[in-house]
Amino acid sequence: MDLTPRHEVEETEDVRQLIHRRRRWAILAISVVLIAALAFVTAQGLRNATLFFRNVDEAIDQRADLGTSRFRIQGRVIPSSVQGEAGVTTFQIVHECAVAAVRHTGDPPELFESPWIPVVLEGRWVEGESKTVAGADSHYFRSDRMLVKHTNEYASANEGRVSEKPPAGFLDDCSFEVPVDSS
Amino acid sequence: MPESMDDSKMTATPLTRVLGILGIVAGVLMAVLGLFISPPDVVQGEAVRMLYLHVPSIWIAYGSFVLTSISSLLFLVRSRRREDGGRHYDRIAGSAAEVGVVFTGLTLITGMLWGKVTWGTYWQWDARLTTTVLLFVTYLGYLALRRLPADPIVRGRRAAVMALISFINVPIVHYSVDWWRTLHQKASLSVGRRPEITGEMYWTLLYSALTVTIVGAWLIVHRYRVIRLEEIRDEENLKMLISSRRHERPTGSAADGEVS
The missing domain is CATH 1.20.5 (Single alpha-helices involved in coiled-coils or other helix-helix interfaces)
Incomplete structure (x- = not known):
């Protein structure tokens, strides 16, 4: 003092x-x-x-402007589209009835296995024929970073509510059908 | 030690002891509910248990910062009318801010651990995470400002202004998930919106919020009293120093120290 x-x-x-x-x-x-x-x-x-991410529909609309630049894309994973081998996972993501084919390199997070989980992918558009539930596309999204964007919905696992069906109303206005994975 | 210190050196009273015991009991029950009784989530599995600590922590941090702001405002408005210069409000503001910072830190840590399990990463600079860390840093700055040497009233005014400026970020943090696209999910519970949480998990979350509130209140009360005790100690030390100086004056040279 x-x-x-x-x-x-x-x-x-x-x-x-x-x-x-x-x-x-x-x-x-x-x-x-x-x-x-x-x-x-x-x-x-x-x-x-x-602008942390672009939704699938926006990323498709802005494809010409985005070119080969790197950005984040967000959409829900269509469970029946997931295939994986040798560190590469291919699947389709959907948002507002727009669908993009994805080729992801690396191990997906654990929650990726949950049906219709929203994911944020980092990567770029690559020119190449791809087939999605919405039809043929001239590009696919090549990603090397995946973040799972879980929702604020919480439900008890004891109630056994895991469903392969899309969330209520999510695909109601879409012109295509999504096959349900029976495995 | 002076007598006044002996009389008031304890920060506990019967009421705060009850509050403390209640906090411990409620905390044990919260751990049992959160870890064993509430079910795993259908998507997140066991990781959902982080919800019961993460979400109440930020609620209590918000509440503490609200208390800091109200006290700071009262300090600015009423300090001249009060005998203690408004230091009572200043102490409340400081102790609440400290507790708020602790719980914001806890929110960040639990959020990072939860994020690693669910998102697949500890950290992303999305709007919610960025504004939360900004909240943490600004209130750390507020606490640093309170530690700078200055006249208590001047320091209180500076701190009060900074507290009010810092509070602007609280609603931004809360609504960031609605205003911007974030990796972070929307608010778990919101006024006027049906909760998306099933029964046992919902009640465990509310119970956890109540428990953390009790612990937070207990911490604020004790921190307030510690601040007050520090002030009493400083005042007593000052009195003793002044008194010892007066008695130091060499004998026979009284005129040297006299002020005309």
């Missing part, structure tokens, strides 16, 4: 100035670290937050 000087006025003043300088530097250092942290977090947030 800093009180008034006793006898050696000059020396105490020096000490006081030293303490004051150190405090000033400490305040400055803390401020710089905090401002840098805030700037970093805000920059990251602004860059990614507004």
Whole structure:
């Protein structure tokens, strides 16, 4: 605790100035670290937050503009379309009745096996014939990073409500039928 | 040690002891409910149990920051009218913010662990995660500001203004999942929306929220009292130092120290 000087006025003043300088530097250092942290977090947030992913229908509409650039695409996995071998998984994702074929390299997260799970994939459009439940397509999506986007719906596993059927109303307006995996 | 310190050196009262015991008992029951009695989720399996700690933690953090903001506002408005200069409100604001930061940190940690199991990654810079870490950092800054040496009233005013600015982020964090596309799922429970959680899980979540609220309240009360005790200690030390200085004056040179 800093009180008034006793006898050696000059020396105490020096000490006081030293303490004051150190405090000033400490305040400055803390401020710089905090401002840098805030700037970093805000920059990251602004860059990614507004458009974290494109839904399948948007990614197909914007295919010409996207070209071969890397982006994230989001859709629900059609369970009957999943096939995997030698570290490559192929499947189809759907959103708003738009379907994209996907060729994913790498191990999918554990929850990928859940029927109709929404996923966010990182990758790019690649030119190449593909067949989806909605018909033939001139491109497929090549991904090397998969994130499972689970919903805020929670249900007891004891009730045995795992279903291969799409979520209620999800494909009602679509012009195609999705085969149900009987396996 | 001065007598006044002896009289008030404990932070507990019979009421807070009851609250503490209630918190421990409720916590044990929460662990039993969350880990053993509530069922696994149909999609997430056992990982869903993280819900019972993750979601209540951020609710309590929000509540603590609301308390910090209200107290800060009262400090700014009423500090001149109160005998203690409004330091009572300042103490509430500080203790609530500390508890809020602890629970925000807990939310981030549990969220990262939960995310690794469900999303397949510990971290993504999506809107919810980004704004939450921003919330954590800004309130850490608020706590750092409170530690800077200054006159208590001046420091209280600076801290109160920063608390009110920091609070702007709370609704942004909460509604980020609605305003932007995020990897994070929508809010588990919202006012005016039917919960998407089945019975046992729903009640376990509400019970966990109640338990974490009790623990949070207990922490805030004790932290408030610790801050008050620190102030009493500093005041007593200052009095002792001033008193010892007065008695230090060399005998026979009374005129040296006199102020004309």
